[in-house]
Amino acid sequence: MSLVVIGGGALVMKLEAVPIVHGIAEGPKEVEEWFKKMSHAKQKVTKLHFYFHNLLGGKNPTAATVARANITSPTFFGLLNMMDYPLTVEPALSSTLVGRAQGLYGTASLEEICDLMAMNFVFKEGEYNGSSLAVLGHNPIMNQYRELAVVGGSGVFRLARGVVTLNTYFFNPSAGNATVEVNVIVSHY
Numbered sequence: 001m002s003l004v005v006i007g008g009g010a011l012v013m014k015l016e017a018v019p020i021v022h023g024i025a026e027g028p029k030e031v032e033e034w035f036k037k038m039s040h041a042k043q044k045v046t047k048l049h050f051y052f053h054n055l056l057g058g059k060n061p062t063a064a065t066v067a068r069a070n071i072t073s074p075t076f077f078g079l080l081n082m083m084d085y086p087l088t089v090e091p092a093l094s095s096t097l098v099g100r101a102q103g104l105y106g107t108a109s110l111e112e113i114c115d116l117m118a119m120n121f122v123f124k125e126g127e128y129n130g131s132s133l134a135v136l137g138h139n140p141i142m143n144q145y146r147e148l149a150v151v152g153g154s155g156v157f158r159l160a161r162g163v164v165t166l167n168t169y170f171f172n173p174s175a176g177n178a179t180v181e182v183n184v185i186v187s188h189y
């Protein structure tokens, strides 16, 4: 995962004998304390770049169809899939794993092939290990760039807001697999 921090001003918390997981104090009291101090903290901007892998077929699928509408639709409307995508630093599935994209996507348009996506990017590397971003949005998969919203986050990404840009790197509809390039820009505290 490549990382560029644009703004400075990380929130520094005083932590004494409170349980800390992944560098973030996580009990309800600690969250409340963090929340109160947050109003004095400067926002910072973080950019992330990685790839996710949608494998509907094969030996190790990363997505599965969980429901399907009983209608005939040229846009496959009403097809719901659940996924747990590996997030890798390079387009190759075998490259370094930095996290997972866990959630669901379903075809939500009667007029074009278009997904509604609701997922969490769950990070497993370095300073982001254990933190997550909640992503929701409109994914017209046939377009080159698709823009989704970062609606929140946890850990170092508490109260994050931002934009995810998806760009299809590889797509084989008959094999049921795709590699998608992901750029994330978020502001958080």
Ligand SMILES: *[C@@H]1O[C@H](CO)[C@@H](O)[C@H](O)[C@H]1NC(C)=O
Pocket (backbone or CB within 6 Å): 070
């Ligand atoms: C699907 O729809 C058809 C036509 O309305 C109906 O006959 C059939 O029983 C439905 N199948 C299921 C599994 O609901």
Ligand SMILES: *[C@@H]1O[C@H](CO)[C@@H](O)[C@H](O)[C@H]1NC(C)=O
Pocket (backbone or CB within 6 Å): 022, 124, 125, 126, 129, 130
């Ligand atoms: C991430 O955190 C988990 C749980 O604390 C730990 O087991 C794992 O080794 C960490 N991974 C990395 C790459 O730091």
Ligand SMILES: *[C@@H]1O[C@H](CO)[C@@H](O)[C@H](O)[C@H]1NC(C)=O
Pocket (backbone or CB within 6 Å): 055, 058, 093, 172, 175, 177
């Ligand atoms: C995706 O499908 C293509 C074509 O069948 C295949 O060559 C490739 O290995 C597949 N990728 C993965 C990661 O399964």
